[in-house]
Amino acid sequence: MKKVIVFLSISIIAISSVFATGAVEKDNGEVTLRFWYTYGEGEEAVLLDEVIPMWEEANPDIKIDCIRQDGSQYHQMIVTSFGTGNGPDVARIEITKTAAYANQGGLTAVSNYPEFDSLKDNFLEGPLSTNSFRGAYYGLPLDTNCKVAVVNTKILKDELNLYDVPTTMEEFFEKAKYRDTYSLNVSGFGDWDLYPYFWLFGGVLTNDGFTKARGYFNSPKSVDSVKTMIKLHDEGIFTIRDLDGSVDAWDGIESEYAMFFEGPWYNFSAKAEIGIVPALIPTFEGRSASVVGGENIAIFSTSKHQEAAWKFTQFMASYEVQNAMLKSGQLPVLKDMVTSPAVLENPIWSVYMEQLETAKARIPSPYTGDIETVWKNCMTSIFVEGADVQDQMDKAALELDAILSK
């Protein structure tokens, strides 16, 4: 019987150790915070080699356990951690997910901290707004981005007789329609893919307060915008990879396409020698458009060290860290840095920062997944099944209103 008791005790200890959770606090008062992120190798190198040593020097009693997670399953891991309590203290999260996590009660409202009011004015308004949910802020902006035009100047010159990057889409389309292959590529029907085109061609998602889609999403302007995309697709100018099975943008831009839109993770430096450059998205009917992306840094409500986590969150959004991370291509969110020589003199970052002025944020909502589903279903019906544009957009506007009114 003794053996049984010993065996069971060992089993219980083993199982308990597997599920051991949370930040660790040692007897000497030293705290270890878990920090989750999905940085790429370049960004992580800067974080580990420069940023964390900087933190540890100033805060020797708060250690940071940096954990790089798999990007494709990151959201699922966060959701699971909400249930198990075995999550991070601080995490770098997608801007579109912030409201959803806050709605679940998973994040700490940082606007409750007294320092927040003086801090918030330092940030660009667009990225800061993505942290707002029901009157409170649930994180600080960490990095921002948008899409700009990735242009193959060699194809422009050789096949479209354009010696400079066109400033208007009208000029680009006029030349591209005589080409016997697609010139402009987008990957799929998702919001990140198609919103820039929808907005560029005059479409509107909702009213300014993001409370109503009917009368906006199904307005004549929005319907015309989608019809413009269909027309360009039919003319063989614009290809949707998932629809046409055309070559992926990153490969195709080197040999086939003249242009596609992409974020700052595109490796322009390596492709400069084959004539690929970043440029502002050419205007259509006088307007330019892009979509805002980026990440926030948030404190998980399950963290047992809220104060230490808040201190680390402020540090990550500080000028020194933003300046260090800029080296790895993480665009800053501080007003002071946008106009700094480091940004303005860089031929790539400066384009992104200028494009950000006309970039729009996606609908801020805890139900971004539902909103994207409605958008994707609408676009799939129109492009794949050839459904009537107005009918589909009327239907989608109704569904969006139902989501926005939740």
Next chain:
Amino acid sequence: MVYRMKNYSRRDLNGWRYCSPFVLPGLILISVFVLFPMIFTLRIAFSNYQIVQGNISFVGFENFKAIFTESNREFWYAYRNNFLYAIVTVPFIVFGGMIFSYLINNLKRGGSIFKVGFYLPVITSWVIVSLVFKYMFNNSSRGLINYFLVDLIHVLPDYVPWLLREWPANAAIWLMGIWKNTGWSMLIYLAALQSIDNILYEAADLDGASTWQKFRLITMPSLKPTTFFVLVNMIIGSFNVFLQVMLLTSGAPNGKTSVLQYMLYDRAFGKFQFGQASAVGLISSITIVVLTLFMNKTFKLDNQEVN
């Protein structure tokens, strides 16, 4: 009498004492990892569950009502697709496995190569297989299927966006299921074939039976219990289809290629609708139990196993 009862109880306790070291660890693990989640899921299916706070408020059948009455009918498409998957793939897997195992069993040489060849898809990663299928069903001439049908044998006038249309996308999912599972049933049948007494075939040879007659009158009846085993496993497996849907179509277009397990995953992780996800899981479980009972009764499986 009292003495016998006491004696029995003591013997019973002694039995427990000796068997508990073997039974208890498994029982504890089953309770923690199977029974508790099952009961918890049952509770969530009838509740509004807030994952972080752990608040669970009873809402009756609201979650079921919500998934049954959705405007895009995703649940009904998913439920239909699970049945269609079973109806289409199971016959191919069962008969494919049976025929291939019969052919391999009769090979004088090279049987191992075929065994490995047929079993390889079973052990190949779903992710890799899905990528291969994605390339095969690419929407342009870059896809093998489109190239073959349009450019090579000119059966279709234009390229088909296979994975974006309801039926072609479902067909791709079914094809992947058949290709991936036939090797498993082949191996099970092969083991069963090797247990058939050779005397039966020798007697049939003496009677002048043809190959087809031997297959129909000796092989097939001898494989009946194995067929039921494969059938039950595959039908239950059809209600656990998930990875190929997630990796190939993610339910597109408009949820028309969704299946119950994918819908469950999407509701829980994509939309934080844990109540609805649990409701889908519960319906899926009930369907599997009902189907298993039905098959047990129809095919008299218990008797088959005894025989």
